[in-house]
Amino acid sequence: MEFTDKQLIFAKYLLNRIGFSNDVLINQYLNKLEAVHGRIRNYKFSNSKCFDELLSEIDLKKRFYQIKKKNIQNINTVTATDLSNFHFCPVSYSIEKSFYIEYPTNEDKRISGKELHENLRLVDRIYPSEKITHPERTYPKEFTNPKIEKIKNCKLIFAGHKNENHYFNNPTKSWKGQPDYIFRDPNGDFFAVEEKFKYLHNFDFPIDKELYNYIERIKNTFYNNHIVQLLSYINYIKDYNIKYGVLLYWYYDIDIDIPFVHDARIKVIKSENDQLLTETYESLINFISKKEMEFNINTNLSKCAACVVNKYCIHKTQLFNIVKFPYNKYDLKLKRVIFPEELKNKEKLANKKL
């Protein structure tokens, strides 16, 4: 951890106010925050963004009563995205359905991913797009990947971005969803494709074996929540007999505010692996009807540090083993904690001049 002693005291104070009470957990969470928000600036490591995030969470929780609620009474369908969000974390599902999220975490990466999704699709665009690559950069303007070429050569049946208002419905399951694409392969089989844009630093210098293996492990890890989403297209869309799905991850980095793609990986998902989908679907339906469920408090803090709704969450403190639907905003109230003696008269800290 790169925090100075004073930074550490201040960060712990903020996390105590948020509700963390266990020092081991606090250290783990700070490590994860640093991994997500730490930056090298002018050849020096800076964790000021970690404090921006913590102070913004404190600010939001000071005004928890102003958080705008959504009406969950209107929920009468489950979408493919709901299944994905719920599998990612039931708390995040509850928060996103309960509140208007005005202070999302990792907004810059979310926007870059969205822009890339709008500009750099599997079909209709070259990849990486000329529009979003810098003319003076040495990154390949277009890289080839035989597996992706194979998909592009199949017959396109449906493209979500061309039919934004078209959702496939399954009334038996009260489900609806819109895959990014449906293709037909040369054997005549239909398959669905879901593409995701994932931020990953591009090492444009020779990297050692250990780091290379680590990056390869990351690139070949496909998340179960995305697999659940794809499985729901395969099993619940009845308009086409979808035989299998393809999960496509584009890996991108951001250089001087310009996102660029540097790699891509795919995973083929077979229709018969539907146990994961059945369990997730049933658990979500139960949660919506019973309005609460048990929550495994051993949350993955790496996931929490990067989670889009983490400022609205109290469950990352690992103190709550029940999650409610809708989420209870009164639980977000800050704890009373005495300001550390060591930092008194150092108001500069509050201005992040640490």
Ligand code: SF4
């Ligand atoms: S911060 Fe962690 S526990 Fe909270 S919603 Fe996000 S992933 Fe779930």
